[in-house]
Amino acid sequence: VGYKIIIYQECRKIMSIKAVIFDLDGVIVSTDQYHYKAWAQLAYEEEIYFDKEINERLRGVSRTESLEIILSGSDKQYTTKEKEELAARKNRYYRVLLESLSPADILPGVMKVLDSLKSRNIKIAIGSSSKNTRVILNKIGLKGYFDAVADGCDICKSKPDPEVFLLAAERLNIAPKYCMVVEDADAGIEAALAAGMKVVGVGFASANKKAHYRMKDLTFFRWKNA
Ligand code: B16
Ligand code: MG
Numbered sequence: 001v002g003y004k005i006i007i008y009q010e011c012r013k014i015m016s017i018k019a020v021i022f023d024l025d026g027v028i029v030s031t032d033q034y035h036y037k038a039w040a041q042l043a044y045e046e047e048i049y050f051d052k053e054i055n056e057r058l059r060g061v062s063r064t065e066s067l068e069i070i071l072s073g074s075d076k077q078y079t080t081k082e083k084e085e086l087a088a089r090k091n092r093y094y095r096v097l098l099e100s101l102s103p104a105d106i107l108p109g110v111m112k113v114l115d116s117l118k119s120r121n122i123k124i125a126i127g128s129s130s131k132n133t134r135v136i137l138n139k140i141g142l143k144g145y146f147d148a149v150a151d152g153c154d155i156c157k158s159k160p161d162p163e164v165f166l167l168a169a170e171r172l173n174i175a176p177k178y179c180m181v182v183e184d185a186d187a188g189i190e191a192a193l194a195a196g197m198k199v200v201g202v203g204f205a206s207a208n209k210k211a212h213y214r215m216k217d218l219t220f221f222r223w224k225n226a
Pocket of ligand 1: 023035058131
């Protein structure tokens with residue numbers, strides 16, 4: 001029944017899994033600062049207050065929901081069409097910033113964990129809210145590397161809804177209870193739990209006590225065969 005995994009920080013906990021579903025932004029690659037810059041530019045142009053604390057609330061949340069959070073700081077009423085233009089404008093700024101992305105931006109410990117999973121025949125997938133997932137995977141040289149990709153283009157309901165992770169599991173043909181999610185966002189932790197999956201909180205979400213495992217980054221992963 002898959003491999004047993006012992007995670008370094010909590011060696012007493014052992015579990016069987018057949019697949020690991022990775023969030024993208026903040027887990028595989030650090031695009032946070034690009035999202036921040038692009039939203040900050042938009043907020044500046046629209047004369048809406050925006051800071052790093054507000055930005056934290058956008059982590060793992062879809063583009064349209066992120067825009068709603070930012071617009072809640074404005075007195076102006078925007079029409080649906082105007083909101084679409086704002087979201088598209090932010091994405092244009094973001095895509096320009098993504099141009100500089102390269103394999104060097106893959107976060108510490110990621111490649112080692114991915115390779116160790118592959119060598120143990122544990123399936124790997126991406127479960128991301130981002131509609132730019134394919135562009136990002138391409139830029140960091142991981143296009144075609146995952147057994148399945150489910151992203152913001154495939155789903156109707158963004159995290160904390162479990163849809164993206166359930167879709168990734170379905171594409172892998174593995175039952176949710178055998179899947180483990182790696183997430184950096186509180187919304188993603190909620191989504192993984194709602195999907196009935198195990199979840200590792202990394203980075204920002206390493207403070208989230210609802211996660212089954214928590215670690216600063218993926219360099220803390222340790223594996224042990226069953
Ligand atoms: P896009 P993840 C999420 O990606 C980001 O964390 C979040 O900040 C962003 O708003 C969302 O993707 C949508 O991104 O504008 O590229 O469609 O963390 O779920 O991989
Ligand atoms: Mg994320």
